[in-house]
Amino acid sequence: MNHTRFKEQLVRDKAWLKQLYENQSITNLKQLIRSASDKQLDTLIRFFHYLSNGVIKMHKKNFDALEKRHILYLRKSFESKVALKKLISGERSEKLKKILKIANILSLLLYTLFNDSEN
Numbered sequence: 540m541n542h543t544r545f546k547e548q549l550v551r552d553k554a555w556l557k558q559l560y561e562n563q564s565i566t567n568l569k570q571l572i573r574s575a576s577d578k579q580l581d582t583l584i585r586f587f588h589y590l591s592n593g594v595i596k597m598h599k600k601n602f603d604a605l606e607k608r609h610i611l612y613l614r615k616s617f618e619s620k621v622a623l624k625k626l627i628s629g630e631r632s633e634k635l636k637k638i639l640k641i642a643n644i645l646s647l648l649l650y651t652l653f654n655d656s657e658n
Contacts, residue, residue: 545589548582549652555579556586560649568642573635580634581627587617590648598654601647609644 549556555575562568572580589595591613602610616637617623626634641648 542594545582545585548578548585552579552582556583556649556652559583559645560653561646565643568645569639572638572642577631577634580631580638583638584617584623584626584634586652587613587648588620588623590651591618595651597648598650601650604647605644609641612641 555571558571559568562571575583586595590597615622617626626637
């Protein structure tokens with residue numbers, strides 16, 4: 540997928556992504572994720588892919604706040620193109636499982652989308 544198409548998806552799902560970013564309750568956050576459309580889940584998965592590959596830069600303070608296990612999980616689950624394609628074309632339940640596993644750090648991951656680009 541080219542970057543222009545991905546940007547279009549981000550714009551399309553901006554309101555939903557903003558809700559994820561701003562949500563303080565893990566219960567509400569998980570409900571937002573479970574009730575998302577497949578397209579919204581795919582956008583979030585692609586975001587994680589680009590973040591894992593350094594195409595989207597994460598703020599240093601947020602990266603430093605992540606535990607090593609979160610970084611390893613992001614890389615293992617979303618970094619490779621093969622894993623991305625498999626996940627995007629796979630079952631909804633698998634998408635939800637992967638995303639819900641890191642629901643508690645979504646605000647750190649999504650910070651870059653809704654704040655200036657200073658590191």
